[in-house]
Amino acid sequence: MVTVNHDYLDLKGSYLFSTIAKKVATYQTNYPEAKIIRMGIGDVTQPLVPAVVEALHKAVDEQANMDTFHGYAPDLGYTFLREKIVEHDYEARGAHVEIDEVFISDGAKGDVANIQEIFGRDNKVAVGDPVYPVYVDSNVMSGRTGTYNAETEMWSDLTYLSATSENNFTPSLPTSHVDLIYLCYPNNPTGTTLTKEALKEWVDYANKEEAIIIYDSAYEAFITDSAIPRSIYEIEGARTCAIEVRSFSKTAGFTGLRLGYTVVPKELVREGVALRSLWARRHSTKFNGAPYIVSRAGEAVYSKEGKKQIKKQIAYYLRNAKMIREYLMEAGYEVFGGTNAPYVWVKTPAGMTSWAFFDFLLEKKQIIVTPGSGFGPSGEGYVRFSAFGEYESVQDAMQRITQ
Amino acid sequence: MVTVNHDYLDLKGSYLFSTIAKKVATYQTNYPEAKIIRMGIGDVTQPLVPAVVEALHKAVDEQANMDTFHGYAPDLGYTFLREKIVEHDYEARGAHVEIDEVFISDGAKGDVANIQEIFGRDNKVAVGDPVYPVYVDSNVMSGRTGTYNAETEMWSDLTYLSATSENNFTPSLPTSHVDLIYLCYPNNPTGTTLTKEALKEWVDYANKEEAIIIYDSAYEAFITDSAIPRSIYEIEGARTCAIEVRSFSKTAGFTGLRLGYTVVPKELVREGVALRSLWARRHSTKFNGAPYIVSRAGEAVYSKEGKKQIKKQIAYYLRNAKMIREYLMEAGYEVFGGTNAPYVWVKTPAGMTSWAFFDFLLEKKQIIVTPGSGFGPSGEGYVRFSAFGEYESVQDAMQRITQ
Known part of the structure; x- marks a missing residue:
């Protein structure tokens, strides 16, 4: 009889980003008018540079x-x-x-x-x-x-x-x-x-x-x-x-x-x-x-051209990261990373769990982040903000959170 | 101590096509003037079609x-x-x-x-x-x-x-x-x-x-x-x-x-x-x-255009296969496949092994084929001709073999 790879069956839940995608899809079906800002998955938004x-x-x-x-x-x-x-x-x-x-x-x-x-x-x-x-x-x-x-x-x-x-x-x-x-x-x-x-x-x-x-x-x-x-x-x-x-x-x-x-x-x-x-x-x-x-x-x-163009693109994302850091710190959040990296790691407020804060941001602010607990037990109590969005969207998201 | 995957160590020799590539490279180094015709690896030679x-x-x-x-x-x-x-x-x-x-x-x-x-x-x-x-x-x-x-x-x-x-x-x-x-x-x-x-x-x-x-x-x-x-x-x-x-x-x-x-x-x-x-x-x-x-x-x-163009390309390779079959049969070889496929499977002459016939074709005719034994024990005594070459090269190869 054909047996399956039992090691696969040990995997816990779906792959993190698939789970998030499903939660977001459900929310979008329920609120088709919602303008969701995606700061979850680390996908880039800037187009390929001219040299490429x-x-x-x-x-x-x-x-x-x-x-x-x-x-x-x-x-x-x-x-x-x-x-x-x-x-x-x-x-x-x-x-x-x-x-x-x-x-x-x-x-x-x-x-x-x-x-x-x-x-x-x-x-x-x-x-x-x-x-x-x-x-x-x-x-x-x-x-x-x-x-x-x-x-x-x-x-x-x-x-x-x-x-x-x-x-x-x-x-x-x-x-x-x-x-x-x-x-x-x-x-x-x-x-x-x-x-x-x-x-x-x-x-x-x-x-x-x-x-x-x-x-x-x-x-x-x-x-x-x-x-x-x-x-x-x-x-x-x-x-x-x-x-x-x-x-x-x-x-x-x-x-x-x-x-x-x-x-x-x-x-x-x-x-x-x-x-x-x-x-x-x-x-x-x-x-x-x-x-x-x-x-x-x-x-x-x-x-030579490629390197110059890429550098500009990296600077664009790092400017986003800086903005995320500054807005969130200003609002009293504990904030880490984001100076030599495109991710900002943020402590959830008032002892909320990562998924609770994820749900709050999705439902109340229409912002998608990644729950820290999805990355392992020590990630509990944190969420990850990605700086890979468009500048205007990131700014919009930060204003939604801090207002 | 770090252990390696011992199952990998059980593998026999290199991957077939890497072995062929090395043999051909050695031959080419020794005979840099030789005009080698490649009928081994099943790689295509026709460019991408216009629709693509x-x-x-x-x-x-x-x-x-x-x-x-x-x-x-x-x-x-x-x-x-x-x-x-x-x-x-x-x-x-x-x-x-x-x-x-x-x-x-x-x-x-x-x-x-x-x-x-x-x-x-x-x-x-x-x-x-x-x-x-x-x-x-x-x-x-x-x-x-x-x-x-x-x-x-x-x-x-x-x-x-x-x-x-x-x-x-x-x-x-x-x-x-x-x-x-x-x-x-x-x-x-x-x-x-x-x-x-x-x-x-x-x-x-x-x-x-x-x-x-x-x-x-x-x-x-x-x-x-x-x-x-x-x-x-x-x-x-x-x-x-x-x-x-x-x-x-x-x-x-x-x-x-x-x-x-x-x-x-x-x-x-x-x-x-x-x-x-x-x-x-x-x-x-x-x-x-x-x-x-x-x-x-x-x-x-x-x-619609893509399908038409692709069909023409497939016909081009099938014409090669037909030519290989016909030349080799004419020359007295036992020939299989090549009518609904881009490969022609040929019995080696005079009981030669697959690798012996491979070496003969490389050294005497400057033609690369794939030795049948590389595909398993029942492949011994056969070689594979690929029909993916340019028509003129395939024709050249067939003339070299049959003349």
Whole structure:
């Protein structure tokens, strides 16, 4: 008899953003006239920049001509893109990454969800708390998380790295051994960051414990403070303990275009096996490359014009984040993140739960945020505001809340 | 200590096409002047058709404008595309498929590799032999295939459905129970097909055994004979036993654009769980949608102009297949497939092994084919010719072989 993957059945509820979408759809059906402002899901609203648009048109024309047509991409992705990544994202910051350590993908979500697959099921996993749900769910789906305790809302075999206002959103190193550590900085959902010194402690810990850090730096483009590392490879020792996952989604508005990459250094060897060769094998067996036209769009992000245009777009979102911070602080809210990140993490008023405050904002203010508890137990009592909206909408939302 | 996924270590050699690429690269380094003709990997050579190019340009312009910009796609994919799929690929052929049973993806390879993940590890898997390597490898990587016997080149826990000239490439039903059955028609690699009557036997078997058929119909566009089903849902009873995977790669030259879809009917319930809900959960957790612009390109494939242009392109490749068949038969080769498929399956001469004939064609004729043994033990003694080349190159290759 066919059996299903019972690990899937252990998943709690629907994926967070699907749940929110359903709640909003219900509200919209009941109040079709309501002007809802979306500050929940971290989707961008600014259109693709001119340099990217131009590159796309040019690449589409190439695909229309037999002499310049491109079929399947090379296994690791197009070299023209991987060269630009190494040059601009790493060499320019004094970090050592080689071209054949860069794997192009159709986005960071797939990569962070799939990376666990190259590891054994017996690894002990640590995740930030609150955390991007994909890290937890992909490990639940692979049977690595043990049993769920509905009261604590925790998995028995997961180590939770709690980050709250009490520890200034800097989680302590684990007190017992862990194998795989998911870190995300600038953090989703809290919008907080780690200094080079703080990140160095994690790298040292991982090297000492022979652990692996899976470093999600999807939001690095929002870092304005030079003391904050954009890549984990800026930290000495990271090449022997860290995999880094990057995205074009937030950097250049590619959420609807799909492009990302993962770096697996050659020094990463466990049980005598190079992790790079395992990830290469996964890529060549289960993935068929990012589209040629999208790869060319990614290349354009690194052009002189592209960089200038992207920088302006990032500044636009950071201005939103600043406005959210200022309005909410003015109104007496406790506010975190949002200076080197597109997310503002806000303590709910009067001890409300995250979902209660979510419902309040939806029903009374017609504003969608993301309930902090959806990101893990330590997220309870917070909500996440996304700064990816249009300036005027964000301003409208802030006025609704504070008036 | 971090452990790696030991199931990955069980994989035999590199992925077939990577191995071929390396052999060819070595040859090219040694003989840089050689004019190599590629008839190995099934990659298309004709450019995108005008209707698709126009749709892409239009969609790129939409992405350049805030009012028409699209970020993340809906969980199952854009409705405009799923509606067209249901209308043209199913309703038009009298097959019942509902819009919310269609999941848009970035290609069939990922879907057929990932679909096994929703099933338990204890399912008994049957694959065609020869077979597209991804079905086997994705199950090896999930620990479902047992131990490998280097002599027979078979996995202990896999059931091989042998297809050779002896049984006219129509494998017999398994003699003992199996749970998951991968079928691919028109077949990759043999280019052979099943009649409706023959496919009905598989559907009846699966329903009787409560098995699941994973039906890969990536090459359905090449079917010219009306007695041959294009979809398994043309067969009565398929909705309770079959998942179908489809691709735009070969239909419309999307190998470099990436678009596919998988159909999971609501009737598919095992252990009381709807498989559709498991696949939906995988989609929403581990995938972030096909690009908007590529989805619009897919829509254009179903337009009046698009259909006409695509039909012409398919006819171009089928003319190649016919030429390959005729030249090789004239030269005394035993030839199969290639009438309702873009692949011609050819018996090696004088009892040569597949790789020996591959080496001969590469070194003496500068032609790349795919060795049949790379697709499984029953492929030994055959090679696959792809008809996806340019007409003039294919003709050149045939003249080299037959002169």
